[in-house]
Amino acid sequence: MTIPVAKVLAALLVEPDEQRYGLDLMRLTGLPSGTLYPVLHRLQGAGWLAADWEAIDPVAAGRPARRYYRLTAVGVTQARQALADLRAAIPDGRRSWGGTEPTGAPA
Amino acid sequence: MTIPVAKVLAALLVEPDEQRYGLDLMRLTGLPSGTLYPVLHRLQGAGWLAADWEAIDPVAAGRPARRYYRLTAVGVTQARQALADLRAAIPDGRRSWGGTEPTGAPA
DNA sequence: CACCCCTATGTAGAGTTCCGATACAGTGGT
DNA sequence: ACCACTGTATCGGAACTCTACATAGGGGTG
Numbered sequence: 001m002t003i004p005v006a007k008v009l010a011a012l013l014v015e016p017d018e019q020r021y022g023l024d025l026m027r028l029t030g031l032p033s034g035t036l037y038p039v040l041h042r043l044q045g046a047g048w049l050a051a052d053w054e055a056i057d058p059v060a061a062g063r064p065a066r067r068y069y070r071l072t073a074v075g076v077t078q079a080r081q082a083l084a085d086l087r088a089a090i091p092d093g094r095r096s097w098g099g100t101e102p103t104g105a106p107a
Numbered sequence: 108m109t110i111p112v113a114k115v116l117a118a119l120l121v122e123p124d125e126q127r128y129g130l131d132l133m134r135l136t137g138l139p140s141g142t143l144y145p146v147l148h149r150l151q152g153a154g155w156l157a158a159d160w161e162a163i164d165p166v167a168a169g170r171p172a173r174r175y176y177r178l179t180a181v182g183v184t185q186a187r188q189a190l191a192d193l194r195a196a197i198p199d200g201r202r203s204w205g206g207t208e209p210t211g212a213p214a
Numbered sequence: 215c216a217c218c219c220c221t222a223t224g225t226a227g228a229g230t231t232c233c234g235a236t237a238c239a240g241t242g243g244t
Numbered sequence: 245a246c247c248a249c250t251g252t253a254t255c256g257g258a259a260c261t262c263t264a265c266a267t268a269g270g271g272g273t274g
Contacts, residue, residue, distance in 0.1 A: 001110060002109070003108065003109065003110065003193070003196070003197070006197045007196060007197060009200065010197050010198050010199075010200055012200075013200035014198075066210060078201045079200055080201070083197065083199055083200040084199065084200070085134065086110070086198055087115075087194070088112065088199065089110070089113075089114055089195070090113045090117050090185075090190060090194065091117055091190075092117075092190045092191050092194050094140070
């Protein structure tokens with residue numbers, strides 16, 4: 001897990017049933033295309049993400065076809081877990097924290 | 108900012124006045140030494156962290172001297188801000204659809 | 215038509231970072 | 245002699261990010 005990957009997963013989890021495409025995710029995450037697309041390809045390789053080309057005629061629509069990405073069932077579960085783990089590992093300052101350490105066990 | 112750096116900062120912010128040393132931070136963060144020490148050196152270079160050798164006689168103490176790290180005044184402020192920004196950028200992957208029913212396709 | 219900006223996906227390469235392996239040095243146990 | 249433990253630290257390959265750039269078509273302006 002890296003921060004860009006986490007941003008992509010978070011964006012996809014906002015509305016897991018919604019179809020998302022690259023440029024859309026670039027705007028949502030603030031990531032440049034050179035970061036986003038490799039991330040999307042890696043997530044597909046891991047089986048977390050599935051993709052399909054939009055079924056339009058680019059000429060008639062007046063724009064290039066989009067490639068729609070959506071989390072697989074496995075992806076939704078894994079992504080939720082991964083983000084929860086990440087958040088648990090990075091509390092925002094102060095507050096007690098277990099870490100990896102065995103806290104002084106109360107009697 | 109990367110995740111390992113964030114973990115180190117979070118660990119140091121738990122008790123900003125407390126003296127922390129490498130092995131201690133390894134256990135708190137779960138990071139291997141090959142990751143942790145370069146991070147600590149980078150944070151020192153950035154002025155967020157200061158370090159001093161523990162003033163003990165290793166022979167008498169029966170263990171190697173520790174190198175204590177603590178956040179500078181600037182470091183505390185910057186670290187808090189950085190972690191807050193990171194948390195804001197990675198919202199938790201939860202959304203309404205609570206439980207078994209899908210929200211997307213009403214019958 | 216040349217020129218630029220827009221949508222949209224994607225690659226190339228340089229630089230940065232991570233982490234397993236390894237090193238050093240001393241204590242203590244069997 | 246050998247291993248386990250405390251403690252700090254580096255090396256080098258793999259992985260990742262991100263600035264450019266590439267492609268390819270639409271639309272507008274001079």
